[in-house]
Amino acid sequence: MEFLKVLQERRSVRRFKPEAVPEESLQRILEAARIAPSAGNLQAFKVFVARSEEKRKELADASFGQSFVAKAPIVLVFCADLKASSRVYAERGERLYALQDASIAATFAMLAAVDEGLASCWVGAFEDEKVKKILETELQPVAIFPIGFADEKPRKARRKELKELLKEA
Numbered sequence: 001m002e003f004l005k006v007l008q009e010r011r012s013v014r015r016f017k018p019e020a021v022p023e024e025s026l027q028r029i030l031e032a033a034r035i036a037p038s039a040g041n042l043q044a045f046k047v048f049v050a051r052s053e054e055k056r057k058e059l060a061d062a063s064f065g066q067s068f069v070a071k072a073p074i075v076l077v078f079c080a081d082l083k084a085s086s087r088v089y090a091e092r093g094e095r096l097y098a099l100q101d102a103s104i105a106a107t108f109a110m111l112a113a114v115d116e117g118l119a120s121c122w123v124g125a126f127e128d129e130k131v132k133k134i135l136e137t138e139l140q141p142v143a144i145f146p147i148g149f150a151d152e153k154p155r156k157a158r159r160k161e162l163k164e165l166l167k168e169a
């Protein structure tokens with residue numbers, strides 16, 4: 001798909017068809033995350049892939065019961081490796097760069113999903129400790145992405161005008 005069209009077509013989708021995500025599509029989505037830029041090229045993030053219904057339900061519960069999370073056939077969880085970044089960048093790595101690394105990788109993956117004809121929603125409302133326990137990790141969860149074929153076409157969400165976002169420096 002043309003890049004601008006990918007950006008324009010993307011929506012937060014919260015209803016998914018039960019159809020499986022083709023493995024090749026998933027691999028291309030993960031490859032997009034892999035090639036994302038990162039501070040000092042440390043790639044201080046990990047992506048967890050939840051396929052089983054059990055894990056997806058647990059993640060939905062940990063997301064304050066956002067049940068649509070479990071309805072997607074695949075759920076990705078992007079986690080920041082705060083320690084890896086802090087080893088090189090001290091407090092700035094821990095507080096900022098690792099979170100940015102994970103967020104950029106997640107964004108690349110989200111756009112790649114659209115290019116695959118798939119849909120997703122950035123889920124940021126979850127209980128960190130519950131997610132860590134489910135994934136058996138100490139890494140900091142940043143974003144939970146249910147991924148699947150859309151079963152809805154949400155309207156475009158309103159955006160501010162550019163003039164509201166811009167300031168001359």
Ligand SMILES: Cc1cc2nc3c(=O)[nH]c(=O)nc-3n(C[C@H](O)[C@H](O)[C@H](O)COP(=O)(O)O)c2cc1C
Nearest residue numbers: 010011012013014066121122123124125126154157
């Ligand atoms: C950091 C972040 C956290 C979000 N958390 C949630 C969430 O927990 N649950 C949810 O349904 N949507 C969540 N969203 C999706 C937003 O609600 C959505 O992006 C916004 O309303 C604009 O709609 P659009 O993505 O369709 O353009 C989140 C988005 C971002 C970027």
